[in-house]
Amino acid sequence: MKFAWLTLIWLLSVGWPYAQPPAVTKVEPPSWWREHSINPVRVLIRGQHLQGAALTVPVGLSIAGTTVNPQGTYIFADMTIHRDTPIGPTSLRIATAGGETSALFEILPPLARAGRFQGLTEDDAIYLIMVDRFADGDPRNDNPEISPGLCDRAKPRYYHGGDFQGIIDHLPYLKDLGITAIWLTPIYDNVNHVNPPTRYDSVAGVDYHGYGAVDYYAVEEHFGTLTKYRELVDAAHRIGIKVIQDQVANHTGPFHPWVEDSPTPTWFHGTKAHHLNNNWQTWTLMDPYASAALRRPVLEGWFINILPDLNQEDSEVARYLIQNSLWWVGISGEDAIRQDTLPYVPRRFWRDWTAALAREFPNVTVIGEVLNKSVPLVSFFQKGRTQHDGIDTGIHTVFDYPLFFAMRRVFGQGKPMTELPELLAMDYLYPSPHRLVTLIGSHDVKRFLNEEQASPVRLRMAFTALLTLRGIPQLYYGDEIGLRGERDPDNRRDFPGGFPGDRRNAFTKVGLLPDEQIVYGQVKTLLGLRREIPALRRGALVTLAAGDHSLVYARTTPTQAVLIAFNNAAQPLTLEVDVQALPWQNSAKLVDRLADQLRTVVTNGKVTLRIPAFSSAVFAPE
Structure with a gap:
């Protein structure tokens, strides 16, 4: 007893x-x-x-x-x-x-497919929105009951109040600008408390950016609700704007419940106390001679030594992530997925993940982030070619970061213009270079105007290149008005006029400063030309002339051509360019569609171009 x-x-x-x-x-x-x-x-x-x-x-x-x-x-x-x-x-x-x-x-019940799950094409122009920093349309969710005290616009690493309603309210602004797709930073639920300082962030802050998921099936309450997100997708679709969701299959946030209690022993690579740090040696992933041990830190290391690395080779993890992606698409009707930190996930998983997505949503496009300067490495992940590892990832397209870095060097740092055609000469390495997503700014890098030799006029030149070269262009919120900012979090400033109490409203013409008006006007004009002229979206790219301070290329179809010229020097430039490769007859009259001030005539298969200092021109037949 x-x-x-x-x-x-x-x-x-x-x-x-x-x-x-x-x-x-x-x-x-x-x-x-x-x-x-x-x-x-x-x-x-x-x-x-x-x-x-x-x-x-x-x-x-x-x-x-x-x-x-x-x-x-x-x-x-x-x-x-x-x-x-x-x-x-x-x-x-x-x-x-x-x-x-x-x-x-x-x-x-399944959502009606008409007008949903559309995918992306070269006809699109993407606008990247950091949800928290774009517009506060519903101040009631600034201080939610379950996560109070995390919203403070005076603190760069806190929530500032941007939300789904703010985006809905400004969809007409985006439509008028010429945008056809919006990419939202992650909307997953993030932790409800302040993160302590780390070696990466020396200042305490919160996961306002959305990349610290603690629940893959819930919406961050500071942004709104799942119902409101679906309302945003439907509102965008009604006016012809597609929606791209930012997904993260590589890692969770450091405070996800799985970190302390994992569903399987191999759910993560390592534990909070014992794990590899990612060493960023992404070149090992395409290296046919690299050992598995050499690749391990890249595939299994925790991002910035903080974010728990999911093990996609655990079959339960793989099934979970695949289902999660399909659930978000199916429940919202969104049109594309941007996959964060793509290279750090095994390529076998991407092959299986994209196959599952295609079976249910064959038109939905996937954009992979490979933030690297190397064309061979970035091209290694695009769909359309079985690589030496026997795998085609199925990832439809990737961000053209090699071109991003080249354009920053040329237009923001004053490097030779020849760097652009030299870079584009490697397009043969991509299975589909015309589908690459091109950019001059994002939330991961400092703003263009914070480059050492950048100026509003050079930003306008960069936009001309972005919106006339091959690919699907992506703009970063605020770049269309020349917002400034150093690296994270300064490059994520609030959009002026999107928040209660703002002194001016840059969503309106009267709220723009003089330089902002000029940049905005050029971006809107270029997007309009892109919409009007099919050759600017789908035409072949033909390089006609290149020098240290000049570049001339054309976008051409069998019946249409547009000539784009740049002068990146401090003095006017006169060029004679052979245009016999273009479908223009002698005596054809060309006008600069950007400013309507420059004109030239095709004479004996050539044109003479007179380009002012630090400017660009887009010539098309009158």
């Missing part, structure tokens, strides 16, 4: 987990569809005291492959959704030796 009492006291002292009732805190995904290309769907249930759990589901659903982790905190199960399963919410029943509980799950 004494032994029995001692045993009971010991069991009570340790919590007697097998006798306690089960508790569920999260079901992922929270909803799914009938007749989906993924069926059964792999359900991950998080909770407490789940050891020995048995799942039962209503008629129309069936369960198989149930496993519970040893700690009793996660259940994995394959749930088949039959064709006759009723649409709407349903309950999953979880029973253990300690009792029963239920968890909500919902069977969703």
